[in-house]
Amino acid sequence: MRREEFLSLADRYRVFPVYEEVLQDTETPIGLLSRVVSYPYVFLLESVEKGEYLGRYSFLGWIPRNVYEVYDDPFSILEGVIDKDAYASPNSPRFWGGLVGYISYDAIRCIEKIPYSPDKDLIKFPLGAFIKPEFVIVFDHVKNRMSAITDVTIDGNEYNIYNSVSDKLSYALDILNLPRKDIDGFNYQEELKIEKSISKEDFERAVEKAVEYIKMGEAFQIVLSQRFLFDSEEIEPLQLYRALRFINPSPYMFFLKFKDTYVIGSSPEVLVRVENGIVEVRPIAGTRKRGIDIEEDKKLEEDLLSNEKERAEHIMLVDLGRNDVGRVSEPGSVRVEKLMEVERYSHVMHLVSSVKGRLRSDLNCVSALRASFPAGTVSGAPKVRAMEIIEELEPFNRGPYAGGVGYVTPDGNMDTCIAIRSIFMRGRVGYTQAGAGIVYDSVPEAEYYETINKSKAMFEALRLARRSR
Numbered sequence: 043m044r045r046e047e048f049l050s051l052a053d054r055y056r057v058f059p060v061y062e063e064v065l066q067d068t069e070t071p072i073g074l075l076s077r078v079v080s081y082p083y084v085f086l087l088e089s090v091e092k093g094e095y096l097g098r099y100s101f102l103g104w105i106p107r108n109v110y111e112v113y114d115d116p117f118s119i120l121e122g123v124i125d126k127d128a129y130a131s132p133n134s135p136r137f138w139g140g141l142v143g144y145i146s147y148d149a150i151r152c153i154e155k156i157p158y159s160p161d162k163d164l165i166k167f168p169l170g171a172f173i174k175p176e177f178v179i180v181f182d183h184v185k186n187r188m189s190a191i192t193d194v195t196i197d198g199n200e201y202n203i204y205n206s207v208s209d210k211l212s213y214a215l216d217i218l219n220l221p222r223k224d225i226d227g228f229n230y231q232e233e234l235k236i237e238k239s240i241s242k243e244d245f246e247r248a249v250e251k252a253v254e255y256i257k258m259g260e261a262f263q264i265v266l267s268q269r270f271l272f273d274s275e276e277i278e279p280l281q282l283y284r285a286l287r288f289i290n291p292s293p294y295m296f297f298l299k300f301k302d303t304y305v306i307g308s309s310p311e312v313l314v315r316v317e318n319g320i321v322e323v324r325p326i327a328g329t330r331k332r333g334i335d336i337e338e339d340k341k342l343e344e345d346l347l348s349n350e351k352e353r354a355e356h357i358m359l360v361d362l363g364r365n366d367v368g369r370v371s372e373p374g375s376v377r378v379e380k381l382m383e384v385e386r387y388s389h390v391m392h393l394v395s396s397v398k399g400r401l402r403s404d405l406n407c408v409s410a411l412r413a414s415f416p417a418g419t420v421s422g423a424p425k426v427r428a429m430e431i432i433e434e435l436e437p438f439n440r441g442p443y444a445g446g447v448g449y450v451t452p453d454g455n456m457d458t459c460i461a462i463r464s465i466f467m468r469g470r471v472g473y474t475q476a477g478a479g480i481v482y483d484s485v486p487e488a489e490y491y492e493t494i495n496k497s498k499a500m501f502e503a504l505r506l507a508r509r510s511r
Contacts, residue, residue, distance in 0.1 A: 045204055052200045056127035057452045059138035059191050060204075061180075062211040066188035069218065071100040071181055072284060075297065076223040078104035079280050083173050084299040085142050086283070087449070090291035097293070098184050099135045101449075103142065103175035105214075111300065115152045116145050116170025120450045121408045123174070125195075128452035135180050136317070139193025140451040143172030144298060144305050144461060147416055147440040154426050157433050165471050167441040171300050177214040190214035193452055226278075228285060228506040234276060236501060239269040239473075240437055245493075246486035248435040249478075255431055256482050262358055263422040264431050267477035268493050269438060272504060274472035279304050282465060282507035289506075290499045291388050294459035296447050305442050307464025310387065313446040314366075314414040316407035316456045321367050321399050323414055324380075325359040327479070328352040328393030332386065343384050343391060355479060356382055356393050362418035362425065363397040369413040371399025389499070407456035411446070417460045420444035420477060442466050443475040465500055474500040 043060050051058050075086050081104040089097030110119050123140045130138055149169040150156050177192040190211040194203055240248075245268050252264040283297045283306050292308040312324040330346045333339030346352060360378060368376045380396035401410060421444070422428025443466065448458030465474045476496035478489040 048204050049200055051129070052196045052203075055129040055196070057125045057193060057195050058129045059134055059193050060207050060211070061189045061191040062208075062215065063187050063189040064215060065186065066181070067186040069188065071102060072225075072287075073222060074102055074179065074217055075283075076225055076280060077217060077220040078102075079223065079299070081105070082299070082301045083109055084297070085173055085175075086297040087137065087142065088287075088295040089293050090295065098182060099137075100181040100183070101135070101137050101142075102179040102181075103173060103177070105176040106173045107176045108174040109300070110141075110143075110170070110172045110174075111168040112170040112172075113168050116149055116172070117152060117408055117412055119170065119172060120411070121406065123450055123452055124406055124408070124454050125452045128454070130451070130453050135182070135189075135191070136451075136455065136457060137178065137449045138180075138191050138451060139175070139178065140449055141172040141174050142298075142449040143170065144442050144447045145170040145415070145445045146442045147420070147444040147461075149445065150416060150429055153412055153415060154429065156426070156429050159433070159439070162437065163439045165441055165468050165473070167303070167466070167468060171303070173300075177210060179214060179217060223280070225280070225284075228281065234272055234504050234508050236504070237271045239271055242490055245490050249480055249484060249486040249489050251435055252431060252480040253482070253484055256480065261422055261424060261428050261431060262481070263355065264428045264480045265420050265422045265477045266432065266435060266480055266489070267440070267443070267475050269443075269473050269475045270497055270501070271471065271473045273470060274304075274467035275470050276509055277467065277472060277504060277507050278509050279306060279467070279507075282306050282503060285503035285506040286465075286499075289503050290463055292463065294447070298447065302469050304467040305447060305461070305464065307447065307461060309447070309459040309461065309463050310392065311417070311419065311460045311462065313417055313448070313458040313460045314410050314456070315458070316401060316410050316454070318455070319401050321371055321401050321410045322396060323363040323367055323417075324394055324396050325356065325363050325419060326392045326394050327356040327359050327419060328382075330391050332389055332391060339386075339391075346384065346391065346393060347382070352393065353382065355481065356395065358423055359418050360395045360397065362423050363395070366414040366418075367397050367399040367410075370402055370405050370410045372402055375400040407450060407454050411456065411458065415446065416444055419479075420460060420462065422479070440475065444477070463500065465504065474504070
């Protein structure tokens with residue numbers, strides 16, 4: 043950014059992004075991640091649209107300005123980054139500074155009076171963890187350009203700030219001169235020992251109890267999950283991210299490192315997005331595998347669209363999304379812009395809807411996150427009662443699973459996904475987790491195998507990422 047442009051922005055705004063751009067068509071986000079993965083705090087955010095096309099931007103950071111590991115209220119930390127005098131041009135990438143990280147499902151206790159059992163907190167993840175990056179490396183995959191970008195706060199010393207920022211961005215682009223870590227091929231040979239945290243019989247008994255609650259009128263749906271544990275010292279985190287990227291390319295792919303803690307995933311589903319004052323949730327419910335050819339693919343789509351049970355469950359979650367968005371939107375602004383459309387991904391197709399509303403002027407993006415957290419697709423309906431039953435029936439606190447991963451920018455934009463199809467590691471303990479939506483006529487054994495089937499891609503990624511002996 044030229045000095046004149048910087049000074050012009052400094053006259054009008056308190057917080058804004060400054061960037062330096064270079065042509066870059068020989069590096070990849072994975073290649074650069076390999077150069078900084080040994081740093082204590084690292085993030086990479088990427089996207090594959092509909093399982094086929096790489097999203098326009100990838101975001102990489104490894105030098106934190108601040109780090110927050112929060113054990114009380116993570117939402118208040120997110121609100122602290124928003125500045126009413128912040129500005130980013132329409133041409134800026136979506137993430138240009140602010141906070142990036144995760145919120146654990148267990149942060150529901152900051153919103154609702156859900157019972158809490160400390161003895162079920164076996165791994166002790168924080169309720170939230172965030173990195174405020176000193177700068178971000180942004181890949182523009184359309185223009186084949188790479189930018190170093192940082193957010194600045196003007197305090198009256200514009201000339202000094204400009205010189206300091208220029209040095210900072212030059213330092214960021216020096217990543218191109220760092221030695222690249224050798225990246226081995228995947229491990230196709232060795233199996234990984236994975237342990238279930240609950241027996242098949244105990245899980246099925248929990249499903250039976252959930253069905254009893256539903257038949258008593260306590261809830262319409264309850265999402266019960268089970269956890270699969272492994273020794274994280276056997277896993278190479280960078281290889282794990284590469285494996286997930288290969289096996290399960292998704293709209294939200296993320297690699298988060300907080301010293302010995304990793305949150306690595308490939309989630310298909312938005313938690314809540316706020317962009318230029320528009321709140322959006324996109325419920326996903328209803329799934330079929332992809333066909334072996336166009337004809338079979340079409341038949342599977344027709345079967346999905348004609349299944350009354352799948353449609354009824356999806357409509358229930360759309361209504362829940364409308365309620366969540368409506369709590370923070372201007373009256374009359376909530377719209378279902380897409381209803382039960384089939385979206386195809388690399389291995390599956392989903393029924394997807396989109397609910398949008400205009401955010402009230404007295405609220406901010408974190409208000410929308412509070413209103414939507416956690417997603418109905420990982421809790422149930424009505425949400426509060428479903429969460430109370432989950433607390434009763436699941437033998438462990440969920441940690442980051444079913445929480446949210448994403449970012450908030452100083453100008454009040456936000457993009458978060460649901461932390462599903464993800465793997466979590468802290469110290470020597472690692473786990474992945476999957477749930478099943480329990481309804482009135484659920485068959486316990488079928489719901490058990492649904493959690494197994496949802497986890498197969500994670501099991502395969504873990505196997506490929508196992509360290510060679």
